[in-house]
Amino acid sequence: MPHGMNATLKRIMPQLVILAIVLLLNVLVFPDFFRIEFQNGRLFGNLVDVFNRGAPTALLCIGMTLVIATKGIDLSVGAVMAIAGAVAASLVVDGHGWFTALLGALAVGSLCGLWNGVLVAMLRIQPIVATLVLMVAGRGIAQLITEGTILTFVNEGLIHLGAGTVLGIPTPVLIWMGLGAFITLAVRRTALGMLIEAIGINESSSRFAGINSRVLLVSVYLISGFCAALAGVIVAADIKGADANNAGLWLELDAILAVVIGGNSLLGGRFSIIASLIGALIIQSVNSVILLSGMPPEFNLVIKALIIIAILVIQSPTVKHALYILRASAQPIQPFEKTEREEPTQ
């Protein structure tokens, strides 16, 4: 499928360029950024850290991309993370094994997603409002499970999910890459992805075309809840405790931002999970460049905001259009085709 590969590469090119620029900034402030060492059976290095620390956002943005592709939004993922972490921790504290805890957390997360999906698809409530309900109530529910305390645990198996390694690679990295690859294949090797895009572009006409939009809508919110639960378990396992107040706090905003930086429109339609994942890496690299630069920590948020505004402005429809016009008027069309034809021979 050389043509498909080219199309994907062309789609994610802007994100790759931005990621490269941000990584370059990292090298500028910290020359050893790309050095990776192998110690005590695990990989160490700043680049590994970016991939590892970005895991929760990356996991969230997999589900969020699908939800946004249907013209929806899921504000509840941060709260679902807190609920899932609380469920996993309380199951482990009650003496269950780590696998039961993981399954329990994933089941509860999927249930939360199902609730959102039913509100959106069956009761026809606007996604932003429907998921706001769980966003507001979710942390209360999580606190109900942990009874207002930070539930700590010492279960090796569960901790391994957040802080352990498999073949030297941190487990969270493997989890988000695996899930990302699986869902990308699932939506792109079948017609599912196209059907989801059809719903986002025009739900009524997609239904007239025979697409079972209700089931699909419920499933994308369910997947989002599942991803959020997985992220919640990883965060809880990483700190060996479930913090109902702070686990996943504002992470829904980072996830939405990752999807938007990934070039996906909030108005639904065409989507790319790979581009969103690169968006999540960009956000984490921005965090990393601020930390490594040794700037006073109080400047972190301002710099992050300014970098994000810059990225968003570059990608905004108006600026994109202006750039397109500029390029079209500055260059004749022929050299454009030439370079494209030369690419496969390289």
Place this chain on the structure above:
Amino acid sequence: MIRSTHLPLVITIATFVLAFTLCAWQYPSMLSTRVVANLLTDNAFLGIAAVGMTFVILSGGIDLSIGSVIAFTGVFLAVILRDTSIHPLLAFAIVLAITVAFGASMGAIIHYLDMPPFIVTLAGMFLARGAAYVLSTDSVPITHEFYDTLQSLYWKAPGGGRFRLTGIFMILTFLVGVIVAHRTRFGQNVYAFGGGQATARLMGVPLASTTIAIYAVSGGLAGLSGIVFSLYTSAGYSLATVGVELDAIAAVVIGGTLLTGGTGFVAGTFFGILIMGLIQTYIVFDGTLSSWWTKIVIGGLLFGFILLQKGLTWATTARKKPATDFAAQS
């Protein structure tokens, strides 16, 4: 006969009255002026910010930055009063100018760069919170005699309730908000905007200036809310008022405003604020309930009101159908 558009407002008010009666029935001391005065004072900053949020939501947008703007205002006031000798009133004017300009520039980005309000105000949220961190990461106390004067101004009602300046200020803001929404061209433009951008443009609503004005109003009211909050706490802290935007959105929705824009009332938001304040007061009175029940109850209320609105829209459109069919036939 109550018009269907007014029904959510009536139901919100009825819910508040019913809830208050139930609370008062269980704890008769809830009827004191003290509780009522505290209800107003404790929710003054939230109420003022929620007025701005109502306008934004009526126009079909959303403003996620207000919590951060409130925190920024508080820190800015605290730092400027600590480091310079200018009069607080001048400081108020400066900070209001900053927040209005901040809101207006978000509106300009939304309109001219054609970007969704959700993302633009999200970036604004990071920026305002970050600016507050840059000014100070510590909680800075405000000790100015003018602040003491403002705080000592209250009307002591029979029964011991102290109606403070800030609570009265919130009520005034709501009154002005109601008048602006229903009696001015700007208010009508906001409603038209929420009804549909394309339609609004065809009707001659100036899109650019209206968008900028809506977010400027929201930013300015968030600034005002920050001033009130700094009077309430006598300090500026960059970690304060995290998530206030969610409380404001919840109050607006409970108040009967549709998040799709175009329908709703500023007055409804006032009762939305009171209902949320009442839940907290009830939890304090009860003493055995944990504070997280506030979140769960507010989430449940949100759900109830959304279902109610859904039911109403469904019922009104179902009733209208024969009429349009008739019109089509004739």
